[in-house]
Amino acid sequence: LVDLMGYTHGARDGLLAMKPGRVQIGFKGYMSTTGGDFLSHLVSDAVSVSPELAVFYSEKQQQLGMLFSSSTHAINHPEMLSPSLIPRKDAGLPEEVFIFACFNTLYKVTPTLFLAWLKILRNVPKSVLWLLEEPADAKTNLCNFARERGVDCTRLIFTKKVPLEKHLQVKANADLFLDTPMYNAHSTAADALWAGVPVLTLAREKMAARVGASLALSLHMPELIMRNMEEYVSAAILLAKRRKKLRELREKLLQMRTHEKVKTFNVSGWMTSFERSLRMSLDLQSLSLHSHFHIIAK
Known part of the structure; x- marks a missing residue:
């Protein structure tokens, strides 16, 4: 379950707190930690949430190479x-x-x-x-x-x-x-x-x-x-x-902006990394370890 709202207008945090998803992660809509225990991971990158700052987040980081989100x-x-x-x-x-x-x-x-x-x-x-x-x-x-x-x-x-x-x-x-x-x-x-x-x-x-x-x-x-x-x-x-x-x-x-190695505007290349990170998240959940480890998907 990917949450796009966090604490923004129209959020359904009460629903998230009931943990209906096997794995629940936060992505893009709310650019911060929730401070709660209902999201195991937050999609980020090594710049937006650098390693020394990750300790201040209740979520583990699900990091995607150089950029946590691509643009269309x-x-x-x-x-x-x-x-x-x-x-x-x-x-x-x-x-x-x-x-x-x-x-x-x-x-x-x-x-x-x-x-x-x-x-x-x-x-x-x-x-x-x-x-x-x-x-x-x-x-x-x-x-x-x-x-x-x-x-x-x-x-x-x-x-x-x-x-x-x-x-x-x-x-x-x-x-x-x-x-x-x-x-x-x-x-x-x-x-x-x-x-x-x-x-x-x-x-x-x-x-x-x-x-x-x-x-x-x-x-x-x-x-x-x-x-x-x-x-x-x-x-x-x-x-x-x-x-x-x-x-x-x-x-x-x-x-x-159009360089083949740059994913800023390369949705296909970015999606490959994002899907890989989701599979890694499910793998951790199957071992009951999803709340213990950060994920880094290149």
Whole structure:
């Protein structure tokens, strides 16, 4: 029994507590430990839940090589394999500026992070920060916060969600995606990466705050992972000012996203590892050992 909910809205933890499945594992929907005894394993990888942090989880780890989850972008959005974007003008975006972007819901943005973003904007004069207007009330709050700290609100661009069939062609206009360290972009980061937009991330201790690092390493791009906020700010400023370095980063990303050894967007290759891990889990259960050992499926 694979649980996709954890403690999120609509979860059925009472049902899980009755243990109707021979083996019960947690996957993807809830990026943390449940703290309970009703899941024997949590699907992860060696980055999202590193060995030294696994002791803090009530579940044993069911780790899948370089990345705990794959994305279906190669199947659903093949149009992004060739240069394909909706021009900035048609997307309502300014044309002659550097666009920093973050398409996460705004509850992931802390005051400390927003101050860092404002510092980046101040150090890159011809730049804007592109955000989703979600929730709508946040727009007013963030504009006031920026204005009080000397950054004009015209440098914050808020847009509503774009229809799914063309959202990647719009997002491809961003120059650099700035991840949210407290709770990383997950599927949103995969969107940006498949669109050819580098995602600058910062890894912390919780699983939800390490997914950006997992994605970067799965693409063999450790240069996208920062160790602290100072590095994060400096790297964003550097990439905005040194366009050649950013172009090289984008070119590497475009190559790695379809590389035969990369499973980030290779659902078939990832599924082979996932199915192997499920069989290993059943083998452990048949020996009454499923709650005692981690599983590593390459």
